[in-house]
Amino acid sequence: MKDQPDPPSVGQVIAFRSKDFVKWWDDIFEGVLRRSPVGGALDFVTKDFFNWASRNSIYPLHFGIMCCALEMAVASAPRFDAQRFGIIYRSTPRQCDVLLVNGPVSKKLKPALRRLYDQMPGPKWVVAMGECAISGGPFYSSYSVVQGVDQFIPVDIYVPGCPARPEALIDGFIKLQKLIVENKKGAFTGK
Amino acid sequence: MAEMWINMGPQHPMTHGLWNLRVKVDGETIVDAEPEVGYLHRGIEKICEDRTYTQIIPITDRLCYGSSLTWSHLYCLTVEDLMGIEVPERAEYIRVAAIEMQRIASHLMWLAAYAADLGAMIGFIYTMRDREIFIDLLQALTGSRLTYNYPRIGGVAHDTPPNFERDSLRACDYMEKKLKEYEDLFDGSKVFMMRNVDVGKLKKEDAMNLGITGPLLRGSGCNYDLRKDMPYSVYPEIDFEAATHPDGDCYARYRIRMDEMYQSCRIIRQAIQKMPKGKWRIVAPRNAPAGTGLGRVEDPRGEGMMYIVGNGTDRPYRVKIRSPIFVSVSAAKHMLLGYKVADVVAIMGSFDMCIGETDR
Numbered sequence: 001m002k003d004q005p006d007p008p009s010v011g012q013v014i015a016f017r018s019k020d021f022v023k024w025w026d027d028i029f030e031g032v033l034r035r036s037p038v039g040g041a042l043d044f045v046t047k048d049f050f051n052w053a054s055r056n057s058i059y060p061l062h063f064g065i066m067c068c069a070l071e072m073a074v075a076s077a078p079r080f081d082a083q084r085f086g087i088i089y090r091s092t093p094r095q096c097d098v099l100l101v102n103g104p105v106s107k108k109l110k111p112a113l114r115r116l117y118d119q120m121p122g123p124k125w126v127v128a129m130g131e132c133a134i135s136g137g138p139f140y141s142s143y144s145v146v147q148g149v150d151q152f153i154p155v156d157i158y159v160p161g162c163p164a165r166p167e168a169l170i171d172g173f174i175k176l177q178k179l180i181v182e183n184k185k186g187a188f189t190g191k
Numbered sequence: 192m193a194e195m196w197i198n199m200g201p202q203h204p205m206t207h208g209l210w211n212l213r214v215k216v217d218g219e220t221i222v223d224a225e226p227e228v229g230y231l232h233r234g235i236e237k238i239c240e241d242r243t244y245t246q247i248i249p250i251t252d253r254l255c256y257g258s259s260l261t262w263s264h265l266y267c268l269t270v271e272d273l274m275g276i277e278v279p280e281r282a283e284y285i286r287v288a289a290i291e292m293q294r295i296a297s298h299l300m301w302l303a304a305y306a307a308d309l310g311a312m313i314g315f316i317y318t319m320r321d322r323e324i325f326i327d328l329l330q331a332l333t334g335s336r337l338t339y340n341y342p343r344i345g346g347v348a349h350d351t352p353p354n355f356e357r358d359s360l361r362a363c364d365y366m367e368k369k370l371k372e373y374e375d376l377f378d379g380s381k382v383f384m385m386r387n388v389d390v391g392k393l394k395k396e397d398a399m400n401l402g403i404t405g406p407l408l409r410g411s412g413c414n415y416d417l418r419k420d421m422p423y424s425v426y427p428e429i430d431f432e433a434a435t436h437p438d439g440d441c442y443a444r445y446r447i448r449m450d451e452m453y454q455s456c457r458i459i460r461q462a463i464q465k466m467p468k469g470k471w472r473i474v475a476p477r478n479a480p481a482g483t484g485l486g487r488v489e490d491p492r493g494e495g496m497m498y499i500v501g502n503g504t505d506r507p508y509r510v511k512i513r514s515p516i517f518v519s520v521s522a523a524k525h526m527l528l529g530y531k532v533a534d535v536v537a538i539m540g541s542f543d544m545c546i547g548e549t550d551r
Contacts (some may be wrong), residue, residue: 061202062204063202064207064208064209065208065209065231066209066231066253066256066546066547067253067256067259067337067338067547069208069256070256070257070300070337071336071337073300073303073304073319074319074323077303077315077316077319077320077323078316078319078320079319079320079323091203091204093202103209103231104231104233106229106230106231106232106233108229108230108232109201109209109230109231112201112202112230116202138249138250138253139233139234139235139238141238141241142233142234142235142237142238143234143237144232144233144234145233145234162338163256163336163337163338165336
């Protein structure tokens with residue numbers, strides 16, 4: 001019986017499993033950078049640039065739930081053209097930094113949506129579009145609908161409307177851009 | 192090679208909604224498939240039981256967001272059958288014109304999504320641009336962009352706005368020109384044809400046995416269109432043809448929808464020209480008698496049916512909704528077997544999935 005597991009060999013280090021990788025990353029960056037002045041110094045240098053970049057390249061997740069999904073598609077179509085603000089939809093949560101929830105969240109969907117949120121790399125934001133995502137909307141009294149996405153995911157921007165118009169969605173994204181600039185979070189310490 | 196299951200969904204660029212397609216692959220060939228729906232179940236049938244008849248109209252709008260007007264029209268048709276109300280003729284013509292506009296908008300939305308799926312981003316841009324014209328017309332008519340809340344029990348909410356006739360006729364002329372442009376664009380594209388012709392074959396017998404309706408059935412060579420075979424509203428007085436195609440592949444279904452858009456332009460023109468003057472709404476009673484009402488319409492996706500049981504109060508006792516896509520999606524296995532994984536996008540895209548009505 002051994003008390004300690006073997007130290008990882010060279011082969012294991014090169015071929016990390018995802019869990020090991022996350023632990024290794026956490027040990028270095030969460031542990032060292034967050035607590036030492038190095039992280040603060042790096043933040044001081046990079047903060048402005050990183051925030052400028054993330055403000056101008058908001059990549060929401062391409063995830064249509066209900067009616068507002070059509071308005072989401074229309075917002076990126078020729079008439080409204082959300083791409084002029086740097087809003088480009090990506091299909092995988094690994095490439096996204098905004099989760100756009102555009103419909104009612106049923107109890108069957110709730111764990112999947114939570115997993116999508118967890119899969120997104122930080123810094124990340126959540127936009128609740130339409131009444132259904134805000135509070136359950138017309139289906140508030142249903143037995144299968146969660147009354148608002150903010151019951152299990154923190155929401156930054158609420159876009160009301162049933163369905164929200166494309167202009168309202170673009171306005172919500174502009175508000176999100178302002179929020180990103182005002183908060184000015186550092187990438188290394190998270191402050 | 193080992194066989195394995197792949198989950199395509201609930202978040203996948205192929206799904207166009209919120210459902211999960213599990214496919215079993217052997218290398219790249221599909222050997223089994225299993226659609227899983229229910230992620231958007233909102234219990235609409237149950238919600239309807241504690242709302243009054245008028246309050247249900249906005250709920251039925253949200254059944255199918257692609258063509259919401261069709262579903263609120265179907266609901267009003269059913270309640271009128273239950274109450275035994277005759278609708279003024281002008282209201283019927285306004286409804287028919289509005290539904291056909293909605294059908295064009297719905298098919299254009301499908302074409303946009305389908306073209307973007309198959310890699311033709313230009314298709315998305317063109318069709319979404321032209322869809323806005325019909326959305327604008329409907330907005331002028333009803334006051335909203337997507338969920339209209341326009342039909343009422345016993346008519347429609349308000350009369351047509353000024354210049355509606357002129358604008359509708361102009362939009363039809365414009366659309367027919369643009370449809371020819373789309374045909375040149377898609378039929379001339381070798382990539383589009385390679386990914387559509389002889390992909391996703393559905394036999395006529397299979398389609399009929401599974402109870403599939405709409406463009407999927409007509410694409411398999413069966414001429415079944417409720418507007419022709421069981422006419423409702425004022426469709427008997429309008430001259431048009433139901434589009435059919437014998438091949439049963441993805442290209443046939445694309446062809447059906449394009450032909451339907453031409454026919455819709457024809458119907459709008461006739462409905463606008465034949466529209467009489469007069470009342471557009473009669474006041475319906477608040478309570479429905481004890482009894483049943485049944486309504487069937489041709490949705491852009493197939494046959495939509497509603498069955499309402501009244502019990503003498505102002506709320507229905509039971510509302511049953513039959514959704515076309517809930518039935519059609521059971522054909523996924525028949526259509527996918529033997530094709531490659533890359534064809535899943537084309538085959539499932541040609542269904543025109545609308546999860547709102549499927550899960551209800």
